[in-house]
Amino acid sequence: MRDTYLVGAGQSDYGAFPEESYRSLFRTAYEATVESAGGVDADDVDEAYVGTLGVGGRQLGLSGPAVTEHVGLRGVPCTRVENACAASGYAIRQAVMAVRSGMADLVLAGGFEVMTDSSSEATKYWLGVSGETAWERMSGTTFAGVYAQMADAYMREYGVERESLSRVAVKNHANGAKNPQAQLGFTCTVEDAESAPAVSDPLTLYHCCPTSDGAAAVLVASEDAARSFDERIRVAGVGAASDRVGLFQRDTYTGVPASTDAADAAYGAAGVGPADLDFAEVHDCFAIAELLAYEDLGFAERGDGARLVDEGVTDLDGALPVNTSGGLKSKGHPIGATGAGQAVEAWKQLTGDAGERQLDDPKRGLTHNVGGSGGAAVVHVFEREDAPEPRGAGAGRGEVGR
Template sequence: MSLSTGGGDTASDVYLVGAGQSPYGAFPDESYRSLFRTAYESAEQSAGGVDPGDVDEAFVGTLGVGGRQLGLAGPAVTEHVGLHGVPCTRVENACAASGYALRQAVMAVKSGMADLVLAGGVEVMTDMSTEATKYWLGVSGETEWERMAGTTFSGVYAQMADSYLREHDVSREALSHVAVKNHANGAKNPDAHLRFTCTVEDAESGPVVADPLTLYHCCPTSDGAAAVFVASEAVAQSFDEKVKISGVGAASDRVGLFQRDSYTSVPASKQAGEAAYEMAGIGPANLDFAEVHDCFAIAELLAYEDLGFCERGEAGALATSGATAIDGEMPVNTSGGLKSKGHPIGATGAGQAVEAFKQLTGKAGARQLDDPQRGLTHNVGGSGGAAVVHVFEREDADPVADDENTEVVR
């Protein structure tokens, strides 16, 4: 029997009812189809089973690294998992592709056009030469004046890091503390690409990739896939576990770093965060954890400030204080983040939602937080040309008092 209620309810809340991913890493024997099947079946299992006939719509994020199946990559994977006839849209927004796919799923349910939607992403990145990988990563930057001029993404983020460290008189060790924390978390994640720990000394003495960034300050290129099921309030009642998507925000900005007014902030992140907080009726102080886009360690520091976790210029102190560790006041990247868990471009945003679902349903294993009620995911495309933020909360989350300060920290 179909779960469809015949068109959804535009006033209803929207829920995650299942979430899963493939392991992230280098898998020469896997394809983008097989990786997506692993993620889909994991999400289906976490939902307690999903009848393909009940899925109304699908959105799949992918950059299409390496040139494989550039056209119809979405239908190629959804048909492979048995979603025959289900309309599927491929979403490309660089590294924010599946974060935007999730946003599209929420919009489809909110609009009343769908009751149960699949959102996910997939990327295969490790079957190319280093030169080819740099090319495909570079196309998410400004093509004419960055990529074709020879600038790499590590070079772009190195400019951001150098500017931030100088502007706020912060030691490079702050970047290394981010790496150490995320590796410690990723070591507890069976799906992570880099499951090893490191020290500040390791990170500081690593080979320089683009000064001031060392190898330990940079995420790996990974193969992987992630998938989540998004349901209307009426349909969600049929599932044993559900997590409310209470806030969504997104923004775009100039694609090239050189086109922006500041190298030490990502305006799209700030705007997306503020929109998500407003929709959810909360502020950063009401969060219990966050998964932020840390393709490079400096990106996590900037996210702290853009998302209101601290004042401008205080991200370095926040990172070194231990507050963002898994046992800190505001855990960030419990999954290991892009730095340790990995960064299969098209899968990253959906993979962050998988971690949020696991934390809020008590299924995060060795990295499980103590009774989290609300969490946030933050997914960035390129060096900030696009950003999307989602706020998730348990159904039984304590309400936020009307007089509680929910303003974003300035």
């Protein structure tokens, strides 16, 4: 099985752009990706995978070819990937699989979404189709409501105060304020988050990510193809898993089993453990989702995730910075672009191009992308070629920051 590498990555700004279309946003991301790679001939791209939910009902059929044709990749086979919020994370996984199998040497993977041109009622409908439609969406449960149930169960089971959720928002907004492509690029305080209007108790407005327009993409190359590029980042491990779509159907409200399964597969493939990571981008659609991710990904033991944010372990200058981009909470969450956007941040950090939020010489990072409330999850481990010898898969579980 062949090694795979990222050789370029880029994204559009995330936000509300009434003057843009899904095609123009994807073009922006594609051009940024090609520029980061030092230039790419369209004829050299063998395959493309594009993730999107199709919020608002736009171009539900052939949305992949609609954007790849628009950027000049005519004749390149393109497959649309739909796995709710994990769509482009899975698109990257498909690209890695295509290269590892020998079917392709250079593959474009990315995603897009336009979410701000629909009414709030219509947007809630499109978000809801990623839940269990018969018993969650059709009974009136929103995604904020689903994650509020998770937050309530977690806080009660482990004695965690809501202030820990607010600290997640404060941290991610502090990082997003250093990211010129973030949608909500401003700072906030714990008091701001605690006193904000309730969305679904115990979640306030500051505990919820925005709806966003945006696109992101990466180029995945074989080892031979990667030699012709100035920068290359190894895809050390990939893991993915699925679970019951409805929260009420699963065995736990205080964890996302698909995330744990995906992480274990990625760690095993990469031969690393949580203690080998220098940073992580995790799926924080709601603040509680980040705390659960700390535990699902092995950064903390069950019930101990709040400690990481309370003690600053996951701050930009902490032992394991999490969501240096600002995360979904501050950077934004254009559903189909989110997973690829996380990989863009990993690329920037590992190539030293993250600007004000640049970490000190990171060698290895992880991205974690979840679909719905946990019906699907995908995890990637990326590393520089000068990354230190890992301690081994499973090493360091629950030890980060101790």
